Amino acid sequence: MSYVLAYALVSCREPPVSGPSAPSVPPVPSVPPVPSYGPYRQDCPWCGSRRLRVRVRGAGPRQGAPHRSQIERCADCRHVFRNPPLTPGPERSLVRAGVRLRHGLAARAMSRRCPEPESWLDVGTGDADFPLTARTHFPYTSFDGLDPTHRVLRARAVERVEEAFVGRLTDRHIAARLRGRYDVVSLFQYLERVPDPRAELRAALGALRPGGHLLVDVADPRRLFPVHPVGLNAELVAQGCTVLTGTRVHRVIARKDA
Numbered sequence: 001m002s003y004v005l006a007y008a009l010v011s012c013r014e015p016p017v018s019g020p021s022a023p024s025v026p027p028v029p030s031v032p033p034v035p036s037y038g039p040y041r042q043d044c045p046w047c048g049s050r051r052l053r054v055r056v057r058g059a060g061p062r063q064g065a066p067h068r069s070q071i072e073r074c075a076d077c078r079h080v081f082r083n084p085p086l087t088p089g090p091e092r093s094l095v096r097a098g099v100r101l102r103h104g105l106a107a108r109a110m111s112r113r114c115p116e117p118e119s120w121l122d123v124g125t126g127d128a129d130f131p132l133t134a135r136t137h138f139p140y141t142s143f144d145g146l147d148p149t150h151r152v153l154r155a156r157a158v159e160r161v162e163e164a165f166v167g168r169l170t171d172r173h174i175a176a177r178l179r180g181r182y183d184v185v186s187l188f189q190y191l192e193r194v195p196d197p198r199a200e201l202r203a204a205l206g207a208l209r210p211g212g213h214l215l216v217d218v219a220d221p222r223r224l225f226p227v228h229p230v231g232l233n234a235e236l237v238a239q240g241c242t243v244l245t246g247t248r249v250h251r252v253i254a255r256k257d258a
Helices: 002-012 099-113 129-134 151-157 172-178 197-206 229-238
Strands: 052-056 070-074 080-083 119-123 142-147 163-166 182-188 208-217 241-243 251-256
Touching: 099 129, 099 182, 099 208, 099 251, 119 129, 129 142, 142 151, 151 163, 163 172, 172 197, 182 197, 197 208, 197 229, 229 241, 229 251
Parallel strands: 119 142, 119 182, 142 163, 182 208
Antiparallel strands: 052 070, 070 080, 208 251, 241 251
16 A cells, blocks of 8 residues: 555656756845945044034944944034945945936036036046936037046946046045046045045045036935035135035035136
8 A cells, every 4th residue: 555655656746857948947146245334433524523423323333234334414514424434346336226317417407507518527436327327418528537446447448438547536646647637527425435525625626627617416325414515615615616506405516716
């Protein structure tokens, strides 16, 4: 009796399928890499004040989870930044949902104030997604890209930018090479991620020609809390610029007067 039951179980099994008709096994989804963080700051990167207040308390490195850092705000200048900041890398791309739309709106806004720039530098360009979008409004403009990572070299290989620079604007060799070279310099979600945003802003103005335009988007990539534009506008005026946008927008456009 046991022999008959065993024979029935074996005969009911489906034979293994091989060859082209075999079902394909779905690939295992890749786990995104854990972002790396810079050192925790005890002072404001904009004004140096130590009066910091936590705005969003996330489960970041200080709370034991490696995927989120908290948002802090300076009580003196109202600068808002991630603390500790995310270090730049290919795994932290700035292009997220809705960013392409922001790129198009920013390019359209600049076209109304500077319709035909000859040269344009996009700082923190990554894979040069903004120059790719802006070419629809500026087909005759020469776009260059600067980024701390080597992603900008890949962007040059696929002809999204004409010249690629690896580093920061505050690097001496880059600042000397780019001084007074561009009609437009753009910084998208860049000042929130650098250790010294005031120095980066001054270096961006140094890369502009007299009469050139600076485009700064100071919104957080997740659209949480922007760097307060009042302090940014005051710094631009102190550096000899005319601010062409209001104080209630995340996008700041300024003209270098001298």
